[in-house]
Amino acid sequence: MHEQLIVPWALHRILHDVQRCIDAKLYYPALIICLTIPEICAALTLTKEKFVKQKHYVEFVDKYTIPSQLGCDGLDCYRLRGGVVHRASFSGHPHFDASHIIFTTPETRASIHALSIVVGEKKAAIFDILMFCSAMNQAARRWFQDNKDNKLVEENLQNLIRDCPGGLPPFIGGAPVVASGL
Template sequence: MDIEKAIDAGLFYLAVHLALSVPDICGSLECDLDPDKPWKKVEKRYKDWFTENLSDKFLIFTVDDCWAMRGGVVHNGTLKSNRSSAKYDRIVLTLPSNFTLHECVSADNAGVIESALQLDAVMFCQQVRAAARQWALAKKDDPIVSKNLDNLVRFRPNGIFPHFVGVPVIA
């Protein structure tokens, strides 16, 4: 829902940031996390969730591309890769205009030796959002997911007992 609102408001960077967090969040909801080390196996959870829920939605964008993009955007604020194992030097997100390009590769243009994977920002976000919705329907009766949903950060219009009651919060 917040991804849609960000897109509708023209906040595409925010929408992409949220979309890149979806495999983290959903993967964590599926697990009994170690409360002392919740970050343990983050990459495996992320990649497993992407592989199971998103890999068939893309033609050339892979689990490794998404993991690298997540690390770049969420943690470093960049779409340029500095990893020697990356297939592309950068990822470029196109924004709504009079044409749409999605999952295209541009390489070695204007004498510059560089490759770029191009994704349409809105289409990317919509693909992730749709996969998350399908996942949520499939997991609606999963006891681990149900238990973990109680602690999911979200808007709580009536507060959170016993700390703030009757006051809207994010908790």
């Protein structure tokens, strides 16, 4: 069992949504959230005028994940993210070294992780969704431990997407919304 490092509520809500997606068997949204965790964390260290680049993403993954738990390095994770987020295809990035990406799920009844299978000219990279998502969750928690005293992170956390059960006055009041901004 992993040690659960404490994170602020704003970041906790995002990480908790991953688990809620998995519990509901909504694996695609869970993976999208997990694949954007490095961007979310990296962006928290930047001013609003700066954008997260490949370099930031790869550095986060390589520093805060454990490769055997995630199943890939930072560059491959960045490429996986690009395929999923921009093309809705795990192997959609032109430089990802697999023609097929497979995530085992709890229903698979077998956990296969960080394995590649080659059949002819086709190559499948296989990951376990629970292990992959857990590795990203733990990476975000480790990252926060390193950045919890960063004033820019503290300020930027206030702008993360969050549930607002009573609305977001003065714009919408009395009705639940999901919002960001101060």
